[in-house]
Amino acid sequence: MSEAIVKVENLYHRYTTQWAVQDLSFEIRNRGVLGLLGANGAGKSTTMNIMCGVLNQTSGNIYINGINLREHPIEAKKYIGFLPQKPPLNPDMTVDEYLHFCAHLRRMDGKEVHQAVEAAKERCGIAHFRKRLLKNLSGGYQQRVGIAQAIIHNPKVVVFDEPTNGLDPIQIVEIRNLIKEIAVDRAVIISTHILPEVQLSCENIIMITQGKCVFSGTIEEFDNYIEPNSLVITLDAAPDVNVLASLPSIKRVDKLTEKRYRLFFSDATDIADRVVCASVEGGWKLTEINLERGSLDEVFAQLSGKSRIGKKELV
Numbered sequence: 001m002s003e004a005i006v007k008v009e010n011l012y013h014r015y016t017t018q019w020a021v022q023d024l025s026f027e028i029r030n031r032g033v034l035g036l037l038g039a040n041g042a043g044k045s046t047t048m049n050i051m052c053g054v055l056n057q058t059s060g061n062i063y064i065n066g067i068n069l070r071e072h073p074i075e076a077k078k079y080i081g082f083l084p085q086k087p088p089l090n091p092d093m094t095v096d097e098y099l100h101f102c103a104h105l106r107r108m109d110g111k112e113v114h115q116a117v118e119a120a121k122e123r124c125g126i127a128h129f130r131k132r133l134l135k136n137l138s139g140g141y142q143q144r145v146g147i148a149q150a151i152i153h154n155p156k157v158v159v160f161d162e163p164t165n166g167l168d169p170i171q172i173v174e175i176r177n178l179i180k181e182i183a184v185d186r187a188v189i190i191s192t193h194i195l196p197e198v199q200l201s202c203e204n205i206i207m208i209t210q211g212k213c214v215f216s217g218t219i220e221e222f223d224n225y226i227e228p229n230s231l232v233i234t235l236d237a238a239p240d241v242n243v244l245a246s247l248p249s250i251k252r253v254d255k256l257t258e259k260r261y262r263l264f265f266s267d268a269t270d271i272a273d274r275v276v277c278a279s280v281e282g283g284w285k286l287t288e289i290n291l292e293r294g295s296l297d298e299v300f301a302q303l304s305g306k307s308r309i310g311k312k313e314l315v
């Protein structure tokens with residue numbers, strides 16, 4: 001497995017008396033999108049600000065490309081780009097002026113700046129607005145400029161704090177697609193409190209609640225975290241329960257009523273079709289079939305320590 005580009009080790013942060021982050025540890029590998037998921041106040045921005053060297057942690061270590069961020073901040077920050085929750089845009093600068101300014105802040109070599117600005121503008125679809133004042137751009141395009149400044153120095157990892165917050169639905173889709181493109185050849189971490197956002201954008205998730213990690217894994221693992229996938233069926237001429245239990249990939253059958261069953265399965269591929277076919281062949285007179293699975297909402301509610309949201313019925 002490749003080396004972690006970011007390593008967060010036993011991170012703690014306290015604001016005066018309140019702990020915002022407690023014993024957080026995770027690693028980010030070379031490419032793809034990692035979602036940092038949590039409710040408002042969970043500690044996402046604090047974690048991201050520390051990871052990007054904007055805030056000093058109370059204790060714990062952050063390594064960027066193997067470099068200890070606190071001990072060697074200038075060296076470590078070369079490898080990381082950051083778009084904070086409130087994009088640091090100067091409204092009275094043009095796109096070109098602002099990106100040149102950011103490139104110089106990143107201490108880029110003067111000879112490289114022009115090409116870097118052109119490449120970032122091209123990548124973020126803002127080249128045609130190069131002379132436009134930032135205050136005259138729409139929210140979606142301002143966000144693109146914020147993303148351009150975050151990638152201007154070609155960092156290995158880019159951190160976006162709630163990147164689609166406050167955008168309209170079309171802008172959200174555009175920014176989401178842009179982030180996915182950026183993640184093709186680098187690691188990206190986004191924070192969000194919106195569950196569908198992680199489903200649509202991320203391959204891996206870390207969920208934090210009150211500053212503590214409560215889940216770390218792939219989106220599929222997250223989606224299936226609470227319950228195995230299941231299917232509820234009603235059969236007017238039901239066979240013996242053992243017949244249902246012997247269907248391929250069925251792990252367990254719960255008899256709900258005389259005619260209603262919940263089938264727990266290990267392989268979701270064509271499961272509804274397979275059960276329908278078995279019913280037709282067996283003459284079981286299927287009158288209801290509902291595919292069920294643990295939704296992200298359920299996982300979120302349970303892991304957040306809130307009451308469970310009702311099971312979501314699909315199909």
Ligand SMILES: Nc1ncnc2c1ncn2[C@@H]1O[C@H](COP(=O)(O)OP(=O)(O)OP(=O)(O)O)[C@@H](O)[C@H]1O
Nearest residue numbers: 015018020038039040041042043044045046047193
């Ligand atoms: N500068 C600060 N001083 C004191 N407390 C703070 C400060 N910044 C954040 N906090 C508190 O620390 C906790 C974590 O805040 P943080 O902003 O990291 O959460 P978040 O998950 O990013 O939330 P949101 O989605 O609302 O931005 C919250 O309880 C917040 O009120």
